[in-house]
Amino acid sequence: MFTLFVFFAAFFHAAGVATAEPAPLGPETGKPVPDSLVYLSPQNQGYILLVEKAHQKAYLYDKQNPDGPLKVYPCSTGENKGPKQRRNDKRTPEGVYFITNSFERKDLTPVYGDRAFPLDYPNVRDRKLGRRGYGIWIHGTNEVLKPRDTNGCIVFSNEGIRDLAGYIGKRHTPVIITQEINFIEKQQLLRDRAQIKSLVDNWTHAWKGGHTDRYISFYAEDFTAQGKTRLQWRAYKKRLSANYGAVDITIDNLQILREGGIALATFDQTYRADKFCSFGEKRLYLQQRSPQWKIVDEFFKRKDRPPRPPQQDLAAIKQMIATWQQAWEKKDLTRYMACYTDDFTAGGLTRKAWEEHKQKLNKRYTNITVTVTNLTVELLSTRQARASFDQDYRSDRYHDRGTKTMHLIKQGNRWKIQGETWLQAAQRNTK
Numbered sequence: 001m002f003t004l005f006v007f008f009a010a011f012f013h014a015a016g017v018a019t020a021e022p023a024p025l026g027p028e029t030g031k032p033v034p035d036s037l038v039y040l041s042p043q044n045q046g047y048i049l050l051v052e053k054a055h056q057k058a059y060l061y062d063k064q065n066p067d068g069p070l071k072v073y074p075c076s077t078g079e080n081k082g083p084k085q086r087r088n089d090k091r092t093p094e095g096v097y098f099i100t101n102s103f104e105r106k107d108l109t110p111v112y113g114d115r116a117f118p119l120d121y122p123n124v125r126d127r128k129l130g131r132r133g134y135g136i137w138i139h140g141t142n143e144v145l146k147p148r149d150t151n152g153c154i155v156f157s158n159e160g161i162r163d164l165a166g167y168i169g170k171r172h173t174p175v176i177i178t179q180e181i182n183f184i185e186k187q188q189l190l191r192d193r194a195q196i197k198s199l200v201d202n203w204t205h206a207w208k209g210g211h212t213d214r215y216i217s218f219y220a221e222d223f224t225a226q227g228k229t230r231l232q233w234r235a236y237k238k239r240l241s242a243n244y245g246a247v248d249i250t251i252d253n254l255q256i257l258r259e260g261g262i263a264l265a266t267f268d269q270t271y272r273a274d275k276f277c278s279f280g281e282k283r284l285y286l287q288q289r290s291p292q293w294k295i296v297d298e299f300f301k302r303k304d305r306p307p308r309p310p311q312q313d314l315a316a317i318k319q320m321i322a323t324w325q326q327a328w329e330k331k332d333l334t335r336y337m338a339c340y341t342d343d344f345t346a347g348g349l350t351r352k353a354w355e356e357h358k359q360k361l362n363k364r365y366t367n368i369t370v371t372v373t374n375l376t377v378e379l380l381s382t383r384q385a386r387a388s389f390d391q392d393y394r395s396d397r398y399h400d401r402g403t404k405t406m407h408l409i410k411q412g413n414r415w416k417i418q419g420e421t422w423l424q425a426a427q428r429n430t431k
Contacts, residue, residue: 032183036176037066038256038263039193047167048257049138051154053077053092054180056147058154060167063255073164076141076155079148081179083260084121087133092152093121096257096264097175099138099168113140114158115165119175124299125262125285128224138164138175174266178259196256196286199293200265203284208249210241220287220294244273248382250310251282262287262296269300272382279303310379313415317377317387317408320415325370331362341409341416365395383410391422401425 036050040063048066050059056076059069078084083094097119105114116139122131138154140161149155154177156164167173199218206215216234223230241247254267262285269282285297320339327335337355344351362368371392378386385408392401402425409418 033067033186033189034181035184035189035192036178036181036258037061038189038258039197039254040064040066040256041252041254041267044253044255046169046172049164049168049173049175050181051075051077051092051175051177052181053081053094053178058156058164060164070167071163073156073160074145075160076145076147076149077177078150078152083131084126084133084136084152085131088151089133090151092150092154092177093119093126093131093136094177094179095121095123095125095259095262097121097123097136097177099170099173099175102165102170108139110142112137113142113155113161115140115161117165117168117170124283125297128297174255174257176257176259192258193256196263196265196293197254199286199295200251200254200256200267200284203295204249204251207237208247210247212238212241218295220289220296223294223296223298225298244276246273246382248272248310263293272379274381274383277379277381313379313385313410314377316413317385317415318375320408321372321375321387321389321406324417325372328370329368331368333359333362339417341411341418344416344418346420347422365397367396369394384408385410385415 034050037048040048042064044063046063047070048061048063050061050069051057052059056074058073058075060071060073061068062070078092079090082091084091099117100120101118103112103116103118108116116137119136119138121136122133133152136152136154138156138161140158141155142158145155145157154175203215203218206218212234215237216230219230219233221230223233225233228236248270249272250270251267252270254265256263256265258264265284265286267282269280271278280300280302283299284295285299286293287296288294324336324339327333327339333355336358337351340351340354342351344354346354349357369392371394373390373392375387375389378388380386387406387408389404390401391404393399403423405421405423406417407419408415410416
């Protein structure tokens with residue numbers, strides 16, 4: 001008992017950040033590596049926290065340099081062993097979680113110390129497995145830090161939580177909680193990475209191509225999501241494919257993390273069809289089913305911000321607007337009207353009436369200058385977009401400025417104007 005006391009007393013000395021801990025991985029040393037950090041996209045900035053319950057330590061990794069921990073902190077987890085199953089069982093969950101909020105000392109009761117970060121337990125996987133409870137936080141303490149001394153939260157010293165707060169943030173910092181880190185050879189990790197990443201790539205291509213049978217082959221027989229079985233999921237996706245036709249699906253910021261035999265692939269997903277467009281975060285839960293990995297669960301959370309247009313579409317739209325602007329200034333009516341669709345309407349005018357109106361203005365004014373600034377483009381589907389910009393129009397007899405919004409349609413490989421609205425910002429000034 002005395003030996004155990006000395007061990008923990010030394011381990012939690014000063015209850016601060018352990019800066020001298022040896023790095024548990026690194027390809028340059030040839031040492032085995034944790035199997036948790038399977039793949040991190042170069043696009044993915046930020047940090048990951050790996051909590052090991054067996055040794056009461058938390059390892060902070062930089063996503064851009066995951067070959068060894070940036071810092072190691074002493075921590076304390078639940079009194080009882082095993083993953084959390086129900087309320088008040090004094091166990092800390094095990095799995096991959098995300099921080100959902102951030103609180104400072106002024107917002108907290110004394111039990112949470114200087115800082116606190118709630119986790120998204122129970123997540124979709126926990127609920128499916130019947131795991132209950134709530135209120136699992138990472139936080140500080142005003143008391144002396146003791147091992148395995150919480151009701152389920154992950155507790156740091158105040159010094160440690162203040163330091164950690166400089167690296168982590170809500171909604172984008174993964175927290176992997178495991179009983180004990182599973183070390184594997186670096187080459188095995190690279191093989192696992194290639195296999196799981198290939199599954200995600202092939203799953204995306206099958207979905208994008210409308211190959212429903214190929215798409216559903218990546219799902220486990222016992223897969224369920226949104227209350228649908230694998231068979232119902234296949235029928236659901238087949239109906240969507242028939243309704244929407246050709247779709248464009250892109251994924252960004254892919255990261256693949258693993259704990260307890262479950263790999264979690266998370267990424268930003270943009271889905272575009274002729275009549276529909278969505279953007280959000282997709283989570284695929286995968287499990288190895290001798291020998292292939294299969295999707296056992298799926299979760300999508302739509303985000304409010306509009307998806308960014310693909311670079312080729314964005315460039316084409318900008319070029320079309322530049323052509324439209326130059327043709328207007330040069331009074332080149334043929335090039336100018338080529339930027340409009342045949343069914344264009346604006347202000348109650350058809351395309352033909354619009355052309356006649358512009359022809360009259362060209363005869364009236366000798367010099368025309370059009371300035372376009374603050375251009376923004378929002379893609380509404382694979383073939384629809386909205387462009388908005390500040391427009392300043394000057395001629396020898398007239399000047400106005402305001403905001404123009406164009407509704408754009410992609411016809412073949414060309415973007416054209418199907419409609420436009422104008423919000424004037426100043427009164428007319430005639431000479």
